Amino acid sequence: MALSTQSTTGHGQAAAPRRTDRGVIGAAAIVVFGTAGYFVFPDNLALLTHIISTMLLVLAIDLVTGYCGVATLGHAALFGAGAYGAGIAAAHFGITEPLTMTLVGVICGSIAGLISGIVVLRAHGLAQLVLSIAVIHLFQEAANKASAWTGGSDGLSGIMPDAVFGRFEFDLFGQTAYVYGVALLLVTFVLLRILVRSPFGMLARGVKEDPVRLAAMGASVQSVMIRMYIISGAVAGLGGALSAISTQVVGLDSLSFTLSAETLVMLVLGGTGSLYGAMVGTVVFMFFEDTVSAANPFHWLTIVGALLIAVVLFAPKGLYGTAAAFFERRSRAGKGRDGA
Amino acid sequence: MNTLFEVSNLKKNFGALAVTNNVSIGMAAGDRLALIGPNGAGKTTFVNLVTGHIKPDSGRVTLSGEDVTGMRPAARVQRGLIRSFQVTRLFPDMTPEEHVALAILQRDGKAGRMSGHYSAKPAVMKEVRETLSILGLIELSHLKVREIAYGQQRLLEIALAMALKPKVLLLDEPAAGVPQLETTRIERALDQLPKDLAILMIDHDMDLVFRFATRVVVLAAGTVIFDGSPQAVTKDQRVREAYLGSYANAGSAA
Ligand SMILES: Nc1ncnc2c1ncn2[C@@H]1O[C@H](COP(=O)(O)OP(=O)(O)OP(=O)(O)O)[C@@H](O)[C@H]1O
Ligand SMILES: [Mg+2]
Numbered sequence: 001m002a003l004s005t006q007s008t009t010g011h012g013q014a015a016a017p018r019r020t021d022r023g024v025i026g027a028a029a030i031v032v033f034g035t036a037g038y039f040v041f042p043d044n045l046a047l048l049t050h051i052i053s054t055m056l057l058v059l060a061i062d063l064v065t066g067y068c069g070v071a072t073l074g075h076a077a078l079f080g081a082g083a084y085g086a087g088i089a090a091a092h093f094g095i096t097e098p099l100t101m102t103l104v105g106v107i108c109g110s111i112a113g114l115i116s117g118i119v120v121l122r123a124h125g126l127a128q129l130v131l132s133i134a135v136i137h138l139f140q141e142a143a144n145k146a147s148a149w150t151g152g153s154d155g156l157s158g159i160m161p162d163a164v165f166g167r168f169e170f171d172l173f174g175q176t177a178y179v180y181g182v183a184l185l186l187v188t189f190v191l192l193r194i195l196v197r198s199p200f201g202m203l204a205r206g207v208k209e210d211p212v213r214l215a216a217m218g219a220s221v222q223s224v225m226i227r228m229y230i231i232s233g234a235v236a237g238l239g240g241a242l243s244a245i246s247t248q249v250v251g252l253d254s255l256s257f258t259l260s261a262e263t264l265v266m267l268v269l270g271g272t273g274s275l276y277g278a279m280v281g282t283v284v285f286m287f288f289e290d291t292v293s294a295a296n297p298f299h300w301l302t303i304v305g306a307l308l309i310a311v312v313l314f315a316p317k318g319l320y321g322t323a324a325a326f327f328e329r330r331s332r333a334g335k336g337r338d339g340a
Numbered sequence: 341m342n343t344l345f346e347v348s349n350l351k352k353n354f355g356a357l358a359v360t361n362n363v364s365i366g367m368a369a370g371d372r373l374a375l376i377g378p379n380g381a382g383k384t385t386f387v388n389l390v391t392g393h394i395k396p397d398s399g400r401v402t403l404s405g406e407d408v409t410g411m412r413p414a415a416r417v418q419r420g421l422i423r424s425f426q427v428t429r430l431f432p433d434m435t436p437e438e439h440v441a442l443a444i445l446q447r448d449g450k451a452g453r454m455s456g457h458y459s460a461k462p463a464v465m466k467e468v469r470e471t472l473s474i475l476g477l478i479e480l481s482h483l484k485v486r487e488i489a490y491g492q493q494r495l496l497e498i499a500l501a502m503a504l505k506p507k508v509l510l511l512d513e514p515a516a517g518v519p520q521l522e523t524t525r526i527e528r529a530l531d532q533l534p535k536d537l538a539i540l541m542i543d544h545d546m547d548l549v550f551r552f553a554t555r556v557v558v559l560a561a562g563t564v565i566f567d568g569s570p571q572a573v574t575k576d577q578r579v580r581e582a583y584l585g586s587y588a589n590a591g592s593a594a
Contacts, residue, residue: 199451199458202434202442209431212393216429217446217504218417227452 023193026276030189034182038175045174047290049246052181055282056188056239057259058266059275060109063232064117065264066272067196068225069208071129072120073260074136075236080143080255081112082237084156087250088149091158098161098170098180102241109237110230112139117229121222133257140255155251159244170245177246184242188235192275195231204228208273269311271318280320344369344538345421345508350389350399359385360396361562367508367538374553374570375542378582382562383542384426387510391423392416403508420507424497424514426542432486436477436496439485440468443503467503474529475499476522491518498529509533511541515548523548558582 037048057079064070085108089095095104116135123131143150150156163169168176195201203224206214211221244250253259263282270281288307293300315322345367352360359382367373377383388394390401392413401409408416430439441458444467445451458464472478475495480488485496494517501509515523523545530539530552543549549556549570556573558566560582566573573579 194455197457198454199442199445199456200454202438202458203446203451205434206431206442209433210429213425213429213431215413216391216417216423216425217443217500218414219446219451220412220414 023190023197026193027186027190030182030186034186037182038178042173045178046246047286049174049178049181049242051282051286052178052185053239053243053246054263054266054286055185055279056242057236058263058270058278058282059188059192060232060236060239061263061267062272062275062278063192063204063228063235064225065267066274066277067201067204067208068228070120070225070229071125072132073129073257073264074116074120074132074134074139075232075263076255076257076259077116077136077139078109078112078233078236079240079243079259080139080250081233082106082109082240083244083250083254084108084143084150084240085237086241087156087159087244090161090244091156092149096160096162098164098245101161101245102184102238105237105241105244106234107237109233109235109240111233112237113229113231113233114226116233117226121225121229132260136255136257136260140252140257143252143255150250150252153252155249157249159248159250161245161248170248174246177242181242181246184238188238189275189279192235196275200224200227205273265308267318269308269318271321271324274320274324276324277318277320281318284319342368344371344404346400346402347386347390348400348402350386350401351397352385352389352394353397358562360389363399363559363562363564365540365557365564365567367540369507369536369538371538371540372552372554373538373540374549374556375540375559376544376546376549376556377559381559383559384512385562386559387423387512387542390510391421417504420505421510422501422504422506422508423510424501424512426512426516428490428493428497428517430485430493430496430500433484435480435482435484436472436488436499437468437481439496440471440499440503441465443500444468447504471499471503474502474525474532476525491522494518495522495525498526502529502533506533506537509537509539511539511543513542513544515543515545527551 038045041048057075060078061072061075064075065072082105086101086105089101089104095101116132119135120128120132144152161170164176164180170176196204203214203219206219207221207224214221240254243254266281266285267278268281269285270279271277285304289300289304292303296303311319317325343366347366348364350360350363351358363386375383375386385394389396392411396409399409400407403416403419403421406419408419408421441464442451444464445458469478472481475498477492477495477499480492485493494514498511498514501511514526518526527548533539541549541552553570556566556568556570557564558573558579565578565582566576
């Protein structure tokens with residue numbers, strides 16, 4: 001990192017190192033908020049774990065939508081594949097070791113990512129959106145029909161994960177599940193942070209910003225997008241596995257259009273094209289949803305709708321994106337004055 | 341003559357309009373060819389056909405003896421057929437440094453790597469800085485492309501083409517939109533490229549064309565009407581007719 005700062009001039013001096021710092025800050029924030037959540041909301045750990053598993057799905061959507069520019073309303077297919085994968089492994093095959101269940105979820109998510117990527121990436125724009133909706137309905141219908149394996153509309157139950165590392169039992173208060181979730185989130189964040197800064201991450205941004213230019217550099221646009229879909233599937237599948245392990249049931253709603261659409265809304269709320277935007281959007285949306293629906297069970301959807309309209313109209317880059325742009329402008333203005 | 345790049349009998353119609361009408365052009369290593377012609381003559385379309393951005397109705401494109409006619413644009417680029425765009429195509433939210441670094445990594449087959457940052461690679465950074473310096477863009481290394489002037493975006497197009505280490509380079513009006521003073525940077529950049537590379541340049545600036553080219557091809561209404569030396573082109577009767585009214589300076593520039 002030091003290299004880029006030594007011999008470049010002007011604006012460059014602050015740009016490169018600040019990004020690394022932000023990665024460390026992000027990891028630290030997950031640890032701090034994760035710990036705080038444990039002590040501040042000890043009775044709501046199940047909700048917090050639910051937020052983390054959803055956050056993994058929102059991060060997965062961000063990888064294809066925010067970074068590669070793919071329009072999708074069917075991404076819960078990848079999440080549901082992970083949830084059913086982990087759940088079926090436990091309920092039908094006796095694979096109850098939680099890390100193995102998680103791994104099964106990740107693999108199933110990646111495969112679902114590959115399959116839906118192949119379908120969705122055939123088209124562009126509106127047609128792409130329609131294909132993604134078709135995919136989620138097909139996945140859900142398949143899960144519904146295969147009720148011998150999935151429990152159909154009754155849901156899949158009988159998922160009894162062992163203790164983590166043979167020591168930490170999944171308790172009634174959801175403490176173990178929560179800590180496990182925070183740990184998975186932390187590891188995922190660090191890996192994704194490395195990914196989006198890597199050359200491959202730049203290729204992905206190139207796909208979104210101008211695929212023709214990217215091809216003129218010799219890169220295969222289609223191959224970048226398919227690889228990103230598989231990675232996205234792994235992340236969404238991880239979220240699904242966490243959901244299966246922590247709630248010990250998997251329902252058809254984990255493969256639903258509603259979940260796909262809601263998580264896309266969370267991403268837009270927080271801001272696309274940034275890992276922080278995805279995480280902030282999920283937390284704000286789900287806390288808001290939880291508080292408002294408790295306070296006003298009849299009109300909470302209206303209020304969520306109003307919030308979303310406000311964000312889209314007044315902060316089109318999302319909550320995080322708008323705040324980040326604001327601070328960037330301010331720091332630049334400050335630097336300009338120093339120079340003068 | 342050792343042919344590096346050969347286009348034979350290329351044809352393309354847009355509806356009833358024959359935009360590229362049986363065009364054949366061969367280039368050897370070291371060629372400096374200017375492709376000129378009035379507006380709408382089909383010059384950009386020719387480049388698009390050659391690079392695979394548009395499919396020809398018929399004809400063949402070969403590169404180092406290999407038929408690349410059916411290949412995707414990216415596959416041709418990997419074989420050394422590089423172009424620049426008449427209307428700049430860049431990534432608006434990326435910096436010039438990121439653009440050039442990505443081009444270098446892609447050229448070296450390392451752009452698929454999922455970890456590490458280019459700024460930690462001294463060899464990449466060195467080449468990025470050299471390339472940006474040649475085009476006078478080093479001061480702008482860390483600004484987003486959307487924040488820099490169009491003329492400088494044009495120069496970045498050239499920087500990318502250079503970074504990709506072409507065997508055959510097709511430049512579509514590289515100087516268009518570049519302030520007069522800065523066009524010397526383009527010429528200097530082209531001078532620094534290896535001599536054995538074949539360059540085809542489209543431009544309307546006749547002074548630039550005559551300084552650059554050792555051979556001129558004139559395209560009019562999709563047809564090659566002249567292929568010869570820069571000295572001969574201004575004396576050619578058909579070229580004069582094609583340009584009549586369009587370029588009063590076609591004759592006077594020599
Ligand atoms: N996609 C397209 N569909 C239909 N017609 C097209 C298309 N692209 C180009 N044309 C037409 O083909 C002709 C040649 O266009 P082209 O852009 O190749 O010309 P050019 O020689 O590059 O001109 P200029 O000097 O203005 O850049 C023009 O008449 C143009 O209107
Ligand atoms: Mg043109």
